[in-house]
Amino acid sequence: MSGQREHEGCGCLEYRGLSRRGFLGAMSAAIAGAPAWLPRVAFAADDRASRDVIVSIMLRGGADALTMCVPWGDPWYLPLRGALAVPMPGAGLNAATDLDGYFGLPPAMLPLLEAYSAGKLAIVHACGSPDPSRSHFDAQRSMEVGKPSDMTLATGWLARHLLTSSPMKSDAVLRAMSITPGLPRSLSGGPLALPVADPSNAGLTGRPASKSSRMQLLSELYADTDEPLRSIAAQTQATISMLEAINFKGYVPAGGASYGVDPFATALKSAAALIKAQVGVEAVTIELNGWDTHVSQGIFAGDMATLMQTLSNGLKAFHRDVIQSSIINVVVVAMSEFGRRIAPNAGLGTDHGHAGMMLVMGHKVNGGRVHTIWPGLDHPFDDRDLAATIDFRDVLGEIVRHRLGNAALGEVFPDYSVVDRGVVMH
Amino acid sequence: MAALGREAYLEWQLAFESIDDSALEAELAARYPWLNMSAAEMVAGWIEEVDIGHAEVTITRAIRGRRQLYERVVEMWNDHFNITSSGLTMAWTRAVDERDVIRANAMGTFRALLGASARSAAMVLYLDNAKNIAAAPNENYAREVMELHTTGVGPYTEQDVREVARCFTGWTNHLANAGEAALTFKFDPALHDDGEKVVLGRVIPAGGGIGDGEAVLDILASHPATARHVSGRVARHFITPAPGESLIDRLAGVFTATGGNIRAMVREALSTRCQTHARPKFKRPFHFAVGVARALEATMPHAGQLRLKLAQAGHMPLKWETPDGYPDRTSYWAGALLWRWRFAASLMYNEMTGVEVDVPRLMFGARNVEQIADRIDSIVFGGTMPMLTRVLLEDYLRANNPSNGVMAEALGLAISSAEYQWF
Numbered sequence: 001m002s003g004q005r006e007h008e009g010c011g012c013l014e015y016r017g018l019s020r021r022g023f024l025g026a027m028s029a030a031i032a033g034a035p036a037w038l039p040r041v042a043f044a045a046d047d048r049a050s051r052d053v054i055v056s057i058m059l060r061g062g063a064d065a066l067t068m069c070v071p072w073g074d075p076w077y078l079p080l081r082g083a084l085a086v087p088m089p090g091a092g093l094n095a096a097t098d099l100d101g102y103f104g105l106p107p108a109m110l111p112l113l114e115a116y117s118a119g120k121l122a123i124v125h126a127c128g129s130p131d132p133s134r135s136h137f138d139a140q141r142s143m144e145v146g147k148p149s150d151m152t153l154a155t156g157w158l159a160r161h162l163l164t165s166s167p168m169k170s171d172a173v174l175r176a177m178s179i180t181p182g183l184p185r186s187l188s189g190g191p192l193a194l195p196v197a198d199p200s201n202a203g204l205t206g207r208p209a210s211k212s213s214r215m216q217l218l219s220e221l222y223a224d225t226d227e228p229l230r231s232i233a234a235q236t237q238a239t240i241s242m243l244e245a246i247n248f249k250g251y252v253p254a255g256g257a258s259y260g261v262d263p264f265a266t267a268l269k270s271a272a273a274l275i276k277a278q279v280g281v282e283a284v285t286i287e288l289n290g291w292d293t294h295v296s297q298g299i300f301a302g303d304m305a306t307l308m309q310t311l312s313n314g315l316k317a318f319h320r321d322v323i324q325s326s327i328i329n330v331v332v333v334a335m336s337e338f339g340r341r342i343a344p345n346a347g348l349g350t351d352h353g354h355a356g357m358m359l360v361m362g363h364k365v366n367g368g369r370v371h372t373i374w375p376g377l378d379h380p381f382d383d384r385d386l387a388a389t390i391d392f393r394d395v396l397g398e399i400v401r402h403r404l405g406n407a408a409l410g411e412v413f414p415d416y417s418v419v420d421r422g423v424v425m426h
Numbered sequence: 427m428a429a430l431g432r433e434a435y436l437e438w439q440l441a442f443e444s445i446d447d448s449a450l451e452a453e454l455a456a457r458y459p460w461l462n463m464s465a466a467e468m469v470a471g472w473i474e475e476v477d478i479g480h481a482e483v484t485i486t487r488a489i490r491g492r493r494q495l496y497e498r499v500v501e502m503w504n505d506h507f508n509i510t511s512s513g514l515t516m517a518w519t520r521a522v523d524e525r526d527v528i529r530a531n532a533m534g535t536f537r538a539l540l541g542a543s544a545r546s547a548a549m550v551l552y553l554d555n556a557k558n559i560a561a562a563p564n565e566n567y568a569r570e571v572m573e574l575h576t577t578g579v580g581p582y583t584e585q586d587v588r589e590v591a592r593c594f595t596g597w598t599n600h601l602a603n604a605g606e607a608a609l610t611f612k613f614d615p616a617l618h619d620d621g622e623k624v625v626l627g628r629v630i631p632a633g634g635g636i637g638d639g640e641a642v643l644d645i646l647a648s649h650p651a652t653a654r655h656v657s658g659r660v661a662r663h664f665i666t667p668a669p670g671e672s673l674i675d676r677l678a679g680v681f682t683a684t685g686g687n688i689r690a691m692v693r694e695a696l697s698t699r700c701q702t703h704a705r706p707k708f709k710r711p712f713h714f715a716v717g718v719a720r721a722l723e724a725t726m727p728h729a730g731q732l733r734l735k736l737a738q739a740g741h742m743p744l745k746w747e748t749p750d751g752y753p754d755r756t757s758y759w760a761g762a763l764l765w766r767w768r769f770a771a772s773l774m775y776n777e778m779t780g781v782e783v784d785v786p787r788l789m790f791g792a793r794n795v796e797q798i799a800d801r802i803d804s805i806v807f808g809g810t811m812p813m814l815t816r817v818l819l820e821d822y823l824r825a826n827n828p829s830n831g832v833m834a835e836a837l838g839l840a841i842s843s844a845e846y847q848w849f
Contacts, residue, residue, distance in 0.1 A: 060747075060748065061748070132584075133579070134569070134584070134587075135569070135573050135579055136748060136750075137573075137748075137750050138579055154757070178761075180740065181738070181739055181740025181741070181762060181765070182740055182753065182758040182759055182761065182762060183757060183758055183760075183761040183762075185757075188757045189757070193761070194761045194762075194764075195761045195762050196762075196764065197738060197739070197740065197762070197765070198738070202764060204767060204768065204771050205768065205771045205772050205775060205777055206771040206772075206774070206775040206777075206835070206838075207775065207831065207835070210826070210832075210835060213822070213825070213826075214771075214835065214838075214839060217818055217819075217822050217839055218767065218839065218842055218843075220818050221815060221818055221839065221842070221843040221844055222843075222844045224812075224814050224844075225844035225845070228756075228757075228760055229760060229763075229844055229847065230844075232760055232761055232763055233763055233844065236763045236764050236767070239764070240764065289747055289748075290747065292566075292748070294554040294557070294564055294566045295554045295557050295564070345557065345562050345563075345564050346557060346559055346561055346562030346564070347554065347557030347562075347564055349554070349557070349564070351564065351565050351566065352565070352569070382584065
């Protein structure tokens with residue numbers, strides 16, 4: 001069992017050949033620190049201090065952007081959406097609430113209005129990937145890896161951002177935490193990045209008197225093992241101590257925020273406590289899954305309405321608690337692998353589509369607007385789907401460059417030129 | 427295995443039908459009577475505990491079943507044809523799916539398994555084929571049957587997805603109030619699109635009825651991409667997380683030569699020539715928890731506690747939300763060492779209600795630190811404990827005057843160690 005371990009994407013032949021792609025894909029290289037070929041990016045101290053902490057939210061399943069942000073001003077919306085259309089603003093029960101004379105929010109998304117009106121929440125619409133895949137798994141992979149249609153790159157975009165930037169806190173024991181049972185691809189290969197399903201319950205149990213000697217022995221039991229496990233063990237040790245010092249259970253949100261008891265709200269609340277503790281965690285990832293609404297979509301009452309309420313209530317609380325009430329700059333971005341088809345199917349659901357939307361919330365976001373180059377529902381992609389006019393990497397890239405202070409966009413989003421869309425402040 | 431030798435052990439496990447597991451199955455059937463019920467009987471009895479019970483049955487079979495290889499194959503197909511169990515209707519049909527689709531065909535031919543899955547009431551519900559009708563096709567099953575179950579992404583176009591959806595229109599279920607037929611598959615000709623279709627370049631003539639779907643399954647099951655896609659699944663499950671081309675070629679060759687005989691593929695995957703170059707595979711939480719329970723001969727009235735622990739690890743049986751099944755990637759699971767260390771500690775400190783490890787019995791006769799370490803080596807590592815691990819555990823035992831409590835701590839540390847996390 002002491003032989004060389006297999007790490008996905010490492011592809012040991014590539015690794016030996018020291019190819020650039022092999023290195024990018026090599027988890028072990030990533031864990032060991034920035035590979036030598038990466039440019040050395042110099043950060044001014046004040047730059048580091050002004051960088052935002054990022055909370056990245058993945059909405060898995062393909063969220064129906066045409067319901068979450070309704071293009072009621074598009075003359076084709078009502079006829080094409082048919083039975084699944086949200087009524088025009090003012091049109092009685094379940095009507096959309098107007099945002100800007102063209103787009104509106106359905107009732108279940110209304111909790112977002114507070115942050116939107118405060119100018120802290122931006123919506124980016126008709127946004128997506130150039131990869132036409134309607135496979136959940138390929139599309140999620142494209143988005144989380146940050147390079148569409150590349151099945152060999154194994155590191156995530158957020159991981160590469162961390163690899164090409166200096167830590168915000170030089171003695172951070174953990175730079176990124178995913179509040180999920182497993183590590184998402186966006187953080188795969190990232191330095192000091194761990195999944196912790198429940199940060200408020202992180203200690204070793206058992207005989208208190210032996211706890212420190214057991215911890216010591218555990219660290220020795222992993223001292224001689226191969227990567228990535230050796231680093232993970234060391235990070236886990238440090239993370240246990242770090243998390244045990246934070247009073248998650250006694251955490252009191254600021255600004256009158258009230259988090260729900262659902263897992264998504266709980267994760268956001270843990271993220272808020274973690275960020276305010278200023279322990280050096282500069283990236284947090286969270287998931288809210290179940291958006292694959294092929295049947296009985298339930299946009300006013302039902303599965304999708306519940307998901308939208310969970311999402312918008314969670315973000316509302318986080319806005320009050322952190323964006324409004326904390327001086328620590330934070331940027332939140334939420335995305336889904338694709339949107340859904342313009343026309344509903346016979347089961348009052350929608351099949352896999354193409355472009356979707358992204359939500360960006362934060363202290364320094366050009367919020368209170370819907371950023372879009374609206375393609376028009378009468379100009380669909382592949383005859384039936386919303387066309388993508390803004391690449392998701394433009395939004396993420398702008399965040400990385402301007403809010404996370406990392407100019408190495410060529411490494412974070414290889415072979416792509418990020419176009420500035422003005423979603424965040426510079 | 428030591429008694430039989432490797433080859434004989436493999437053949438014994440492959441011929442799972444001749445391994446008597448009736449005592450365990452009788453015990454399970456007494457505790458979980460729905461195990462042998464039809465969906466109609468579950469509807470009539472309105473049995474609400476199927477969902478959590480099903481996860482417990484899976485854990486219990488993995489720990490105590492004698493058909494160890496068979497259970498591993500079943501686990502593979504449960505991932506491959508993943509169906510999330512949530513809600514009563516899904517739980518009932520999912521229980522039938524595992525018994526009559528997955529377990530019944532696990533070692534048979536791939537085409538039979540695929541065909542049974544396509545007619546599984548649970549699959550019809552899960553991938554929305556019940557809503558796939560001529561007037562408005564629903565593409566969910568059509569896409570996943572190609573992408574996940576057979577060819578993988580590549581050979582087909584979006585037009586193929588639409589055509590396959592048309593072929594499967596009318597493949598639906600009897601409703602829950604349909605008496606004995608409740609929640610079983612039916613083909614409804616009135617909902618079927620009977621026009622001509624073209625799938626992967628092959629013409630399926632008009633008027634084929636239910637034969638359209640069967641023709642699609644024939645095309646898919648015999649497609650070369652399916653041999654490779656399924657081989658990748660077998661290789662990742664049984665050999666290595668990142669199988670190379672030559673390994674896939676070898677298994678795909680067996681698939682093609684045997685008409686998709688699963689038993690033959692598993693035999694090849696576990697052959698010395700395939701395993702020799704295999705790198706260690708990181709245990710998923712399920713394998714970790716089940717392996718610990720087996721190694722330490724943990725006793726428990728039922729698997730409820732382990733089910734809760736696995737839920738915390740994001741690996742409760744039958745609960746992966748999306749149709750791709752639980753990941754096999756090391757990078758996905760390796761980060762959560764914390765859960766493993768906490769699991770070991772709570773097991774060894776008797777913090778899992780009802781789950782007991784009899785440390786004095788496991789250690790009976792071990793009179794000194796070296797003998798205790800020998801015993802841990804044999805119990806946890808099957809005699810392959812690395813020297814460094816042994817030295818560290820011996821130091822710990824020496825420093826702490828080995829009482830039962832300290833021996834339990836040492837066992838907990840052994841299963842928390844780096845070496846134990848790999849197959």
